[in-house]
Amino acid sequence: MPREITAYSNPLIKRVRNLREKRHRREEGLFLAEGLRILTEARESGRIPDYLFFARDSAGHALVRALIADVEAAGGEAIETVPDILSKLSGKDNPQAVVGVFPEFAASLESLDRTSADIWLVAERLRDPGNLGTILRTGDAVGAGGLILIGECVDPFSVEAVRASMGALFTVPIVQAGWPDFLAWLRAGPGQLVGLSLDTDTDYRAATYQAPTFLLTGNEAQGMPADYAAACDLLVKIPMLGKADSLNAAVATAVMAYEVLAQRQAEPSRG
DSSP states (O other): OOEEOOOTTOHHHHHHHGGGSHHHHHHHTEEEEESHHHHHHHHHTTOOOSEEEEEGGGTTSHHHHHHHHHHHHTTOEEEEEOHHHHHHHHOOSSOOSEEEEEEOOOBOGGGOOGGGOSEEEEEESOOOHHHHHHHHHHHHHHTOSOEEEESSOOOTTSHHHHHHHTTGGGTSOEEEEOHHHHHHHHHTSOOEEEEEOSSOOOBTTTSOOOSSEEEEEOBTTTBOOHHHHHHOSEEEBOOOOSSOSOOOHHHHHHHHHHHHHHHHHHGGGOO
């Protein structure tokens, strides 16, 4: 049976609110996710929060009832609260009806089956949580095997990144790795490393992509280092016909991913 918390001074409220900060997420091994859509995506992927906070007036919603039942069945705790508390937890003036507290999770390179998908996304020193979330959504949309984060990237479990992923955080495996480890793993099996670069004459639509294709997107401001580019099997560029010299990193990743997907889908008809 859910308990009720309406006091800001409650120790659990203070503890959960602190999860908005990276230091506390690391210490606790927990992170926040908000919104019925995102928590339902998590539930359908088999991830159940340790704590579920829900607004009193949303308790009758069928999806909220299903979340409450699954949380309690898994040994977690469902907590009825008020919009002001939900706002305090999420940091938003107009909070969602539900907030969940989940254990952090991450895959390892060794756990990945590179043959399970034709497309894999790789992002190097990604800094913007909105870009990370959008790239995860692209990965979900094209059926990517996972997202591999290289170097010092933004925390995928930050409130902003989780929010921007719209639930894809729970459907697309994430690995965080250093460049040497990633490259050694990649070269131990099949895989074409394709880098998006301005320093090439190869149009992304003219290239031939081999499965599994690993699409490497560099840092938003600096692009990828020269040695990373040199390690790629193929460098391609997206033509820029206006005055802008490049696309947003997440947009460029989506354009590339859909071109690879189009080639994969066209293969059976090739004669």
